[in-house]
Amino acid sequence: MAYISLQKVSKYYQMGETKIKANDSISFDIDKGEFVVILGPSGAGKSTVLNILGGMDYPSEGRIMVDGTNIAEFTPKQLTHYRRLDVGFVFQFYNLVPNLTARENVELAAQISNRALDAAEVLDAVGLTDRMMNFPAQLSGGEQQRVAIARALAKRPKLLLCDEPTGALDYETGKQVLKLLQDTCRETGTTVVVITHNQAIAPMANRVIEINNAQVRSIYENDYPMPVS
Ligand code: ADP
Ligand code: ADP
Secondary structure: OOOEEEEEEEEEEEEOOEEEEEEEEEEEEEOOOOEEEEEOOOOOOHHHHHHHHOOOOOOOEEEEEEOOEEHHHOOHHHHHHHHHHHEEEEOOOOOOOOOOOHHHHHHHHHHHOOOOOOHHHHHHHOOOHHHOOOOHHHOOHHHHHHHHHHHHHOOOOOEEEEEOOOOOOOHHHHHHHHHHHHHHHHHHOOEEEEEEOOHHHHHHOOEEEEEEOOEEEEEEEOOOOOOOO
């Protein structure tokens, strides 16, 4: 049984008189420990999939099986619990708390999810030993994203969801962040899902799910994902 299985998931948004179909009967499976890229142009429906997968929103139709349980049937309270404990989020623009240091940003996340954890150790693992006491504004874009990844990992999530994690970074810095995500996936067994419009990221994934116009266009596996170097 797949770790995650989306089964005919649809999501509609009502905009005045018009109904927008953001996801139209989307189905795919993800195995534990996979590095997955969901690829598609702007407006394809990627964020909608990620929000549903992360327990931030309910689908209009369909099942989202996670570890054998349909989270679409969770109560809001159960869904909050799932989101807090099982899922880590990484965003395009980092979303760090500006008046907390790198270390405090990570500590806060660990507290919220009741994980006893050494923030310094996690920041060390993402290569930020020397930057722990800095505030976000004192860090480069790549460093801020690494803090954001450390913060997400502080929960020890089963699932790490990343929304255009390299979208605000230059090519070299983006590569470092992708390498960190790939290494994290391999070394900790965390399942990593990246949504992006950037086709260059697809060869690095185990599994690529192409979405266009609210539907799955293709799904393929890379037997030999390209190592980021
Ligand atoms: P992507 O992440 O691939 O850019 P989205 O999932 O954000 O795509 O959006 C898919 C479609 O759903 C778009 O047409 C978008 O405008 C629409 N949409 C997304 N969120 C909402 C919302 N909260 N209300 C209304 N329409 C939305
Ligand atoms: P990038 O090319 O990634 O945008 P920057 O030019 O912003 O990088 O920063 C380069 C280095 O300078 C980084 O290591 C960053 O931490 C450091 N730095 C940038 N701004 C400050 C600041 N206000 N205080 C301390 N260090 C800073």
